[in-house]
Amino acid sequence: MKLYTLPNTCATACHISLHWSRVAFTVQVLRREELRSDVYLAINPGGSVPALVDGDFTLTQNIAILGYIADRFPQAGLTGDGSARQRAEANRWAAYCNADLHPAFHPLFAPADFIGEATHFDAVKQAARERIRAIYERAERQLGNGDWLAGFRSYADPYLYITLRWARKTGVDLAGYESLAAFMRRMETDRGVRAALDTEGLA
Numbered sequence: 001m002k003l004y005t006l007p008n009t010c011a012t013a014c015h016i017s018l019h020w021s022r023v024a025f026t027v028q029v030l031r032r033e034e035l036r037s038d039v040y041l042a043i044n045p046g047g048s049v050p051a052l053v054d055g056d057f058t059l060t061q062n063i064a065i066l067g068y069i070a071d072r073f074p075q076a077g078l079t080g081d082g083s084a085r086q087r088a089e090a091n092r093w094a095a096y097c098n099a100d101l102h103p104a105f106h107p108l109f110a111p112a113d114f115i116g117e118a119t120h121f122d123a124v125k126q127a128a129r130e131r132i133r134a135i136y137e138r139a140e141r142q143l144g145n146g147d148w149l150a151g152f153r154s155y156a157d158p159y160l161y162i163t164l165r166w167a168r169k170t171g172v173d174l175a176g177y178e179s180l181a182a183f184m185r186r187m188e189t190d191r192g193v194r195a196a197l198d199t200e201g202l203a
Helices: 011-021 032-036 038-043 062-072 084-104 118-143 156-170 178-188 191-199
Strands: 002-005 026-029 051-054 057-060
Touching: 002 011, 011 062, 011 156, 011 191, 032 038, 038 051, 051 062, 057 062, 062 084, 062 156, 084 118, 084 156, 118 156, 118 178, 156 178, 178 191
Parallel strands: 002 026
Antiparallel strands: 002 051, 051 057
C-alpha cells in the first residue's frame, strides 16, 4: 500500500490514519510541482492529493481514502465497534470536516478565486476567518463531551487536526475554544501523528 501526500494538506490526515492502523505502507511526499507531472497524473488524473495505491486498486479523494483505510483495517477501530451506528458517527464528523470546514478555508488560501480586486483580499479573508470560527463552535461543543469527535477515535480526528493546523497558520481566532485546544495538544503528542509529521517535514 502506497500513499501519495503533500505536506500539511488533507492528505496528511490519511497519513495519520495509516499510522494509527499500524500496517505496513509506504509514502511518497510530493512537491507541489509534481502534482502536474505525467508520472503523477497517470496515478491521479485530477492532479491532487491524496492518492492511495493498494495492489491493483487506486483510490483518490481524501474522504474516500479515509473511509477505505478504516474499512480495510477494522482492527484499528477507526469506525468504532463496527456497528452501523458508530460507523455513521465517524462518517458524520468526517463529512463535517470535509463539507463544512475544509471549503471554508478556500478564501484564505486563494482569495482571488472569490474576488478580482486585490484591495478586497483582506476583507474576504477576515470574513472567512469569522465564518470558520463559527463552524468550529460545533466541534468545540462535541469535544466538550469527550476526547474524540465521534465519541471514539475515528478517521474524522486526523482531518479535524489538519484543519486546526490551517487555522493556526492563517490566523483564525479560536480563543476560548478550550476543548479544541486540548484536542490539538493530544494530537500533537500522539505517536502516529508525530510520525506522519516527521515524514512530511512538519515537525
